[in-house]
Amino acid sequence: MRMSRHPRAHCSRCDALCCRLTVVVFPEDDIPAYLTDTNAQGVTVMARDPDGWCVALDGARMNCGIYETRPSICRKFAMSGPYCLDVRAEAARAAQAIPIRVVA
């Protein structure tokens, strides 16, 4: 994955990194139960697929498949805002990390 060093971010140039975060679903959110899960703390969250993305993500387009009815937390997540920049910076650090291979 190629990450920009420029501090501004745009969803059209991002692999929906924020859709790999824990998304708490509140009772007022109108999310079908089959898209949700209950985490270890007993909190209702968006379910994730085996690769870690929210199950509501349209993987072909890398955008939200329930955009009009997405959870309130997702509505507040601002493109190029502080949380967006944090998650992108973290992904960039992880991509640059050199894996350590233990040879027996």
Ligand code: SF4
């Ligand atoms: S809000 Fe930020 S992290 Fe989420 S898809 Fe857009 S650019 Fe990527």
Ligand code: SF4
């Ligand atoms: S509901 Fe949509 S915007 Fe929110 S994490 Fe899932 S795919 Fe992303």
